[in-house]
Each structure stands twice: as C-alpha cells, then as structure tokens.
Amino acid sequence: MTTVAVKPATMAQALRRALRDAMAEDPAVHVFGEDVGTLGGVFRITDGLAAEFGDDRCADTPLAEAGILGAAVGMAMYGLRPVVEMQFDAFAYPSFEQLVSHVSKMRNRTRGAMPLPITIRIPYGGGIGGVEHHSDSSEAYYMATPGLHVVTPATVDDAYGLLRAAIASDDPVVFMEPKRLYWAKADWSPDAPAAVEPIGRAVVRRRGSSATLITYGPCVPVCLEAAEAARAEGWDLEVVDLRSLVPFDDETVAASVRRTGRAVVVHESTGFGGPGGEIAARVTERCFHHLEAPVLRVAGYDIPYAPPMLERHHLPGVDRVLDAVARLQWEAES
Amino acid sequence: MTTVAVKPATMAQALRRALRDAMAEDPAVHVFGEDVGTLGGVFRITDGLAAEFGDDRCADTPLAEAGILGAAVGMAMYGLRPVVEMQFDAFAYPSFEQLVSHVSKMRNRTRGAMPLPITIRIPYGGGIGGVEHHSDSSEAYYMATPGLHVVTPATVDDAYGLLRAAIASDDPVVFMEPKRLYWAKADWSPDAPAAVEPIGRAVVRRRGSSATLITYGPCVPVCLEAAEAARAEGWDLEVVDLRSLVPFDDETVAASVRRTGRAVVVHESTGFGGPGGEIAARVTERCFHHLEAPVLRVAGYDIPYAPPMLERHHLPGVDRVLDAVARLQWEAES
Amino acid sequence: MQNSRTPVQEPPGAPGRSAETPPSVRALGADPAPLLPDAEPFRVLGTDAAAGADSALLLRLYGELVSGRRFNAQATALTKQGRLAVYPSSTGQEACEVAAALVLREQDWLFPSYRDSLAAVARGLDPVEVLTLLRGDWHTGYDPHLHRVAPLSTPLATQLPHAVGLAHAARLKGDDVVALALVGDGGTSEGDFHEALNFAAVWQAPVVFLVQNNGFAISVPLAKQSAAPSLAHKAVGYGMPGRLVDGNDAVAVHTVLAEAIERARSGGGPTLVEALTYRIDAHTNADDATRYRDAAEVEAWRAHDPIRLIEDELTGRGALDEDGIREAARTADEMAARLRERMNADPVLDPMDLFAHVYAEQTSQLREQAAALRAELEAADGQDTGEGR
Amino acid sequence: MQNSRTPVQEPPGAPGRSAETPPSVRALGADPAPLLPDAEPFRVLGTDAAAGADSALLLRLYGELVSGRRFNAQATALTKQGRLAVYPSSTGQEACEVAAALVLREQDWLFPSYRDSLAAVARGLDPVEVLTLLRGDWHTGYDPHLHRVAPLSTPLATQLPHAVGLAHAARLKGDDVVALALVGDGGTSEGDFHEALNFAAVWQAPVVFLVQNNGFAISVPLAKQSAAPSLAHKAVGYGMPGRLVDGNDAVAVHTVLAEAIERARSGGGPTLVEALTYRIDAHTNADDATRYRDAAEVEAWRAHDPIRLIEDELTGRGALDEDGIREAARTADEMAARLRERMNADPVLDPMDLFAHVYAEQTSQLREQAAALRAELEAADGQDTGEGR
C-alpha cells in the first residue's frame, strides 16, 4: 500500500473517487445517466469510469430522466445498486413520478421484501452563472417525500464519505451535490478516505456560544465566513452543517441551540415552503424555552431562480446572515 | 331571475356549478383531462359540461398528464383559460416538470408578457378508502414552487367561490380538492354564489380565545369538531381555515395567534417537510413574544400514505388535535 | 473554437463537392418492413392453424381461463360485500392474463398493471396475497421474488421501465431471464411507455411488452387515445418488432408471446405485442360503464368469448366433453369457495407496520411517531376493555 | 354487475359462433404505408429537382444562411469575451434554422429549443433580445407575441406540448395558424415528445414537428439514443406522416416544411419531419467535443455544407456571382458588427425585477422581500458613493 501525502483536492475529485472506489469494491454498483460515459459527465464527476469499468458499468443512456430512474428501479429489483446522475437539478423533474410513486415507496410497499438501494446524484443550486433551469435548489421536494434519504456534502471529505455511505445504503438516497462547491479545494488524503456512517448525523463545523447557524451544502462556507466576520461584532457563532436533511439530526441541532439560545437557518432554496420552515419549526418545538428570539431564516427569495447577472442579489450571502443574527433580539442579553 | 331557496348541496355540486358558470361566462374557459367528458370525471365534477358546452369545451384527453398540462400551457399562451383535472393527487406527478419548469415560471420568464391563467384541479388527501397512490397530500410540493397559487376549499361555499376565483385569476392556480369532503353537504344558495376575492385570505371559522388551530381543507371539519370537544376541557379554541396556502395570509393568522398566545397547525400531509413547518415557522417569527408555548403540529405520519384499512390510524383526528392542545403548556396559565 | 473563422467568409471551394451524399452519422436501423405488424391480428383458434395446437396446452389454458373468469367474478362479488376496497376486473381479457402467466418460464419476471391480478394468480401466487392491495390491508401482499412477479402497478405505464431495467440487469449478469410487462391501451399514451420502449430497444433488453387493448381507458375510447393504424405500429419507432394478435384467442397470444420471449432470450431484443380484447365488466366495481358504451358492443364481444373459443376447439377435436367442462367449472368453483372463505376472514392488521418498512432502519422521528401511536392504541385498548366494547 | 353469473358456468352456446371475426372497437387508422418516411432523405440541391427551385427563394435562403453562420460565430466569440454566459451554436445546422423561420407565415408560431436562437433571429426578432437568456440578464428577452416565437425552451421536448396546445387552441378559435416546433434528436427520447405527438395526432392539431437530428445529444451519439430505422419512423406510431429530409439542404427542408404546414392548415393534421444534419461546433462553448467524436467526421460534414450547397446552385444558374457572395458576406459582417457593439454595452439591470413578475400582483411576502433588497441596495449605494468606488 503506497502512502500518499495529504494534498489539495476538489469536491469533484472526491466524488469521482467515491464512485470509483464503490465500483471497484462492489460489482453490483452501476453508474448511468446522460453523458456519464465517454464524456465523463458535464461536470466530469464520472470521468474515466467507463474506461476503467467498461460501458456496462458506466453507461450513457438515452435522454429521458423518468426512463433512467425507472430503469434503475428495475435494476435494483434484480439486486444491482444503481447510481444515476441527473444532469442538473431541474432536469430531475421528469423523473418525479418514478421517485415519489416508486423509489420512495417500494420497500414499504413490499414490507421490506424489495428494497431499492438507488443513489440519485443531483447537482443543485446556483452561483455558477447558469441560465434558467440550471440552478434550482429542489431539496424541499425530496424532504417532503417519506422513504427517501436526502444528503448533501459541504466539504471534500464529506463528498467522499457521504457518497460512499449513500451507495452503501440499502435505501434510496437523493444525493445533492452543491454545484458551486465542485471546484472548492481542501486538503484531502485520497488514500484513507472514509464513508460517513451512519447517514443522518449533523456536524458542528465551528463551535460558538452566541447563536447557532444551521445550514447545509452550498451555504456552509457562507456561514463559516459569516461566523468569522461576526467576531468583529462580538458574536461567537456556532455553525452546524446538517449533511443529511433526511434523516434529520434533531439531537445535534437541538443541543447546539439549547446551548446558544438563538438560531438562524441558512439555505439557498426559496424560503417559503423550503427546508428552513421544517428546521425552524422542529428546533422551536424542541428548544422553545431556551430560545431568546424566534429562529430566523435566511434563504433565497420566493421567486424563480434569478438569471445569472442577478443571482448575486438572490443568493444568501454573509451580510444577510449577519443581518439576521443582528435581529436575534440581543437587547434582552444586556 | 328566478329565486331558489337555500338548500343542501355537496361540495362536488358546488365545484361543478363553478365550472359551469365560469364556462358560461367566458368562452375562453376550457376544461379537459382524463374522463372529464362523457363520464363527467371519476368524481363527476365535470358531469354535464360536455353535453352543455360541447366536446371542444370539455374534452377527454389521451392518458398523459404531462401532455395535458403542457397542452394547457400552449392553450393559455393563445389566450384560453384552461382548467385541467388531474384524476388523483399521485397522478399529477407525471406533470411535475411542466408545472415547475413552465407553468410556475412563464410569467416571470417573459416579464409578464405571457401569463398563464391555468387552473389545475387536483383531488387530494385520504379518508376515502383509496388504494395506494389515491390519497396523497401533495400540497407541500406546490407550496415550495414560487409562481403558483395553491388554494383549497373546506366548505361548499368556498368550493364555489375559490374555484371561480382560481379560474378568474391571471396566474396559475393549483386547486386542491379535498376528496373526502366532496360529498359533505351544507346549505347553499346556488343562485347567488360568489367568488372569493381576492385569493389569499384566510378565514376564522370559529372564534375562540384559548388557542388557535391553523388548518385547511380536509382538516377544517376535524378542527371544528375538536374545538367543540375542547369546550369540555375548558378550552375555547379558535379555528383558522387558511383557504389559500399561497399566497399566505400572515395577517389573519398572526392576529389570531397574538390574541390566543398558542397555536397548533393541523394537516393531513406528512409532518416532516409538510406545510406545517412553514406555517409554524412564520407564525413563530411573527408572534414569538406572544407565544406561551411552541407552535405544535398535528399531521400525517412521515410515511407513505397508509393502506385503506389502516388509514384511520394515520389521519389526524379529534383526539390527536386535543392531545396537542393539551401539550400547549397550560401550567403557565394558572 | 473551430468556428471562429467560418467557411462562408472564405471563397467557396471547388464546386461539385457539395452535391455529394452527406455522410451518415446514424446507423440506420434494420429494415423497417419486418418491424411492422400485419394488418390483421394473428389468430389460431377458429382457423386452420388450430389443428396444430397441442391439446395439453389447450387444456391447461382452458382450465386457467375458466378459473380465471370465476376469480374475477368472485373478486367482484367480494367488493359488494365490502371485502375488497375496489376490484378492476379482467373478465373478457382472461386469454391475455392467462397466456401471459403460462408462457413464462420459472426464472422469468412478470410486471403486471393494476388490472392484472389474474395474471399474478395464474403465475402461482396466493390469490389472497394478490388481493391484498385491493382489499386494502397493505399495498402489496406478496413477496415479488417468490414467483418473480413485481407489485401490481397502479400509476399507469410506470412499471414498464422497471421491467426494462430488470431485464437489462439480468442480461448484464449473464442470466437467462426475460421480463414480460403488461400495460393497457390508455397506458401507451404515457411518457413512461415511450421511454421504456426506447431504453429497451437501445439496450436490446430481453423484455416483452404486452398491450392489452381493451378499447377503453376507463371511459375514453381508443379513438380518443390514439390515431395510430394500430398500437403495435408504435414498435417501429423504437426499432423493435410490433405484433398484433387476437387478445381473446389464448393460443394465439401464447404463441406470439412465446416467440417474442424466445427472441428476447436469444439476444434479439424486445418486442411490442398488441392484443385486441375487450373489458366486459365496468372499469371497476365503482364505475358505471353504461355512461360511455353501448350494451350492443359488449354483446358483440361476448360472442367472441375467450373461453368459448378454446372450448369449441377442444370439444371439436374431442379433447373435452361435457364432463370435462363440468370438471373445469367445479375446480373453478372450489377455488372461488376457498377464496371467499379466506377473504371473509378479517385480515390481521398491525398498525405499527405503518412505521416498520419505510426505511431499512427506523429514523428517530419515526420511532417517536411509532411510540405515540402505540401509546394511543394501548390507551384505546384499555378504554375498550374498560368499557366492555 | 353483469358478470356475477359468468358465461362459462352456462353450457356453451352454438358452436361455430366463436370463430367469427371479433368486433372491432378500434377505428383502425389510415393505411400505414403513406405515413412511413422514404428510405432516403428528400433532397433538392444537387439533384435534378434543383432546377425547379425559385431563384428569389434561393437567394433569400442564401442570405439568411450566410448571416446565420456569422451570427453563430459572433455569439460564440462573445462567450469568450464573457459577454454571454453560454452559447449553443447551430453552425452546420443553419439550413434547418433558416428554413424553419422563413417557411412560416406571419400568423404562425415558432417553438424553438435552446439551440434555436438563429431561427428566432431569422424570424425577425431582435438578436440582442434573443440572446438575453444566454447573456444572462433575464430568462427571455423578447415578447413572444411580437413575432409569435415562444421562449427558447431549455428543458428538452417540453416545448412540444405547448406547440400542440397553441395550435389546438387556434384551431378551436377558427384561426388559420400553424405551430412549428423544433426539437433535437436527443429530445425525441423524452416522454414529452411522445405525449405531444400523440395529442397532436388525436386532436389533428395544426402543428409540425421538426427534429434536427445532428447526430449527438451532447456526447451521446444517435446509436445510443435510438434503435429506430429513422426518427421519422416514429410518426407512424401516432398516425401522422413522417418525413425524412436532408437537413443541410435548405430548399429541401423548406419544401418539406411548407408541405407539412399546408397539410396542417388545411385540416390534415400534424407531421413529423426529421432533418439529417450535423452540429459542427461543440455542444456549447463549455463543451469539449474532441472527447467524443472524430475530427474526420466533422470534416466529412463540412464537405456537405448547407451554405456551399445553395451557393453552388445559385452560382451554377448564374443567379449569384462573386459580387453577390461578397455582398452577402458584407451584410453578415455588418449584422455581426452591430450585434458585437450592442452586446458590448452592459445591459441595464434592475434587481427589483426579480420580484416584479412572479405573480400578476405581488404577494405581501414578495413585497417584504423586495423592500429588504431595496434597502440593501440603497445601503450599498450609499457606501459605494461614500467610498468613491
């Protein structure tokens, strides 16, 4: 076993490596979707997999997302572990019926006789200058669908770890990849990467005592940056990276909020009907008497995703997070 | 104008009458979908419309929901006001891409040049002994999609009034019809029925002072019954029927909760990621210092909808509502 | 970029080149002619070809048809007694149902739609387990692996890509397995039908699609569903053969399906079979078919009855007599009696099952919810006992 | 229920009846033969038929083709300068784009896909407004009613049911309007393609579908997309005629589309046209086509260039000389220069537009959010001025 030193890697590289390792370890793992073969995917996450494992293990499909997911259901019925790629968030919508009416329900329908270990990779979110339909944050739809796991990495480590765990899961996992973090780099040791076990644990990315920022995916770096900036205002913010929206780690989140007494949920998805409502509501149910202020939300506006030239006005940034923190009724404190 | 006395009518009859009156008033109104013509729809909501207005105005379509909604988009582009029927909640999912990627976005996409006045009628919810896929509460998906209105009647009056308002709206409206109330009867005067204007106003169905039950559609009668039962426990409950999930009537809801200081959101949809999270979160944001207890939620379990013989265990009933009310920390009161 | 200087800005090249045949980027598929269905549906019974049919197969089909019709009648009767939530009967379509079940080998898979209870039963599943969905005690009552029958699929055409995926997976694994998927005429209009057939053809998956064209999708007649010469003509658009068969002729259906299965297993790819049949009953017990069709049409189809067709052939060749007919009816009656008896017993239900299979491992929130329901049930139990109800 | 007593329990009726031809519940559509495409794509240029083509039309097509290629080159260049977010070029496909635009009458509608900027421009829209989507300042830059061009549609095939719906609505109103919808070879695999074509045929809607088969869906070649003899063969499965045409022969495309439009407007229903062409550029500026295709293939297609084809015909018949060629190039260059100039000016953006058109009337929550953004912008403005940035 050759030891390779820790070196900078992108999230894209870690994801690719997770797919590769999963395929190498388990011949039941099959990757398919639009352009994932020869091209290696439009984000190159599957680059080289067809060359290494053959066209059958990493296959280009016809251009039809319901067909892709529907075929994955059949393949999983026969014992394979399909990993499908939806090219962009909005292009997963044609497969919605297969997802909601079959993928999420098959295990339950058959009293466990027919589990569907399918991983559905969906690059999501904005911030990359994509034109319409290329920047949706669609996680609220999946969260509202019992039977699915919904996970999303925010770090290079987690990209590898969560994707391995997702593929290893005997349940369907909607694996949401924050597009704008694909090329974010971090030190990473590709020789001893580990799966995140079990799926469903949040992680405290930064310890703090004044208030908790609850976030996930593309907004984790935003919150960490906000937490640094907040020091100047005298706030010591804790940042919780949910990693998994389903299952939801009530324990970690509630423990943090009980400690800090204040919380802001930060995500890029639209606010109304978005994940933040659920998160704020459950935190409030669990921590009501510890709360000095209502749990606030910083989210994308309740609008169709903005065109590229206006997206910076739409996306929650450091300032908006700090504004929300400022509205956490600090008067009571002094 | 002949005057006909008030007499009992079902919600189904009121809906049918709303369609009829809208079609009679405006030749741009076209009704279509699966089995809506000759058969009059599986719930008979369109009964007689083809006979009265002809096959072109009330048309059976091929069996393809994306095609139905996609064709509606094109017809609306040409100036018609399509009213489409999705046969059951789960059978609207094939049209999800058309809904999210076009119906909800076309006005915004074209800076208002191309509004889509489409009404999408979706019978939803359980309680009618339907087998799998016939009892979904899918409103959370639509709430999370900016550009759509989402309304749902709970009374015979509102069934008429809201449907007329939906068809008259220049925006797309997802009109959710609570299946199990189709045959609920109430006194109704079909001669002076009125549209509910504007869409987006909640209504207080019962005045009370102890706590507010926030609900809509199929759970309105449940909450009213619970409020009656609660009198025995010494609680005087207020019941707010939202009628419209989008736009959301913050004013009416917050005013009620500020007055009562306690609230329970009641709906049939799954709890996690369901409408209740958003509702609880926004009520809490607006009424935090008036709240004696966290806003609680009574909802369907976080499971695929139950089979007919078990659905009564799944559906929120009076007892669960009262249990939640009991958990509203009344100790503080005395 | 290769087009930063476009050809048009340069002087045109040597004339004449442009008149060449354009290069082909498309492997033009096989000759379309053999993919097209015949104008007339394939028939065996009542034709000269009937003589070639094997008596043993005919008798087997006959017995299953008779039992099948009895099964439909019994299930429909059970809805009236409130024992089933709903029943979509396949009376009139038994030839398709039975042939589909009998033509499959043990290792093959069946993908039924919501109307195909009978096919699942004829394949060997316990009828009570098949009826679980329609009784309403659970969504699927049988283990799909047991007889390789996928759950009855309610969302129309959604089972077709499943069949393709399963067949493809089996082929990748090198297993000799064919999938047979059933769908209605209405279901062919769904996008999933299109995507499934296309995937199947591109992958050359060992799958056979059987469209039971019974003339209606609930109330909508075929003429409002499709303007195609026949539904089987859709096959050519995917590059697979389309076959048209008399769906009330069990031997013909069996023959066409057997050929298609043999083609699939030997690497010849998928086939689309359209069987012309008729739904004698209403859409379900809840439907009123008189609203949209004439009694005369139903009567005309009764005259082309699938059981009668095969019975005539068998009696004609002396392989079946009055005794045999009575025997088949008796067997069917016994089956129905057993079914009735078993269905008249209330199923044993455990509400806690609602939480048991949502995920491989229960999430904490489901554990909380399960505990709450358990507490409710215990409280109610206590109350029930206390009040002597 | 009519089946509570099933026929099989009664003694079988008179033998022989069952051998009758089954009643037909299906209006067997038209004879399939005329619906099938010819084996060879229809061509005019470089064939004897070319002589019959009208010089005025040829010259018009030629001018638009030359300008069109220049437009593609200019737009691609603008992506390199960061002036467009992305550009999916139709270089090589100009014959389809231009013929589609020119064949329509004023009252007709065009439904372009995301690659069809050129068709929208050739139809008369302001190129800057057409490029709005790809520049990124808004989603659609033009009023669709102005020249009856629907927004460029990014979700593949989703525009097809819109075209059907619009055409159907126009016909119901008694208006003489035809819709022409464009889609790629990849897009034909989507369920929406299927549903749209089926609706069109059942409704006999005046709509024409033009598939630009350019051999690839991003990196996926046609052979992995479909196993059909041709994509035009899909037409028969809907009961509409399928036509195959050389997509680089602008006259042939124009002719076939004109015929289809005439059929549509005279009540003959929809047509599916497959045009064989090639995408000379990469999928978009962001794509690297060398990863999935050979330079030789591109070169082979360059030799069958749509501009060269028509130029040869025009020069051959003496309707175009060196001066005319230079003139066309000059016109194209002027168009490009104007476009470049206008695109080099920053668009005027108002972030408040984000809230202006979500609904007919702003909801209270959008008013709140708009107010918050306005406050942010004003604060930033103040800061900017203060800091003299």
Ligand SMILES: Cc1ncc(C[n+]2csc(CCOP(=O)(O)OP(=O)(O)O)c2C)c(N)n1
């Ligand atoms: C996606 C979807 N849409 C609608 C329905 C409601 N529905 C149930 S059966 C039926 C008609 C089906 O007709 P067909 O496919 O011809 O099958 P048949 O009932 O004749 O066996 C409809 C519309 C459904 N089950 N699934």
Ligand SMILES: Cc1ncc(C[n+]2csc(CCOP(=O)(O)OP(=O)(O)O)c2C)c(N)n1
């Ligand atoms: C529903 C949907 N899925 C995926 C995509 C992503 N995508 C954009 S273009 C493209 C390929 C389209 O190929 P084709 O239809 O042949 O058109 P062409 O690009 O060749 O013009 C894909 C997969 C999309 N836009 N919409």
Ligand SMILES: [Mg+2]
């Ligand atoms: Mg049918």
Ligand SMILES: [Mg+2]
């Ligand atoms: Mg293409």
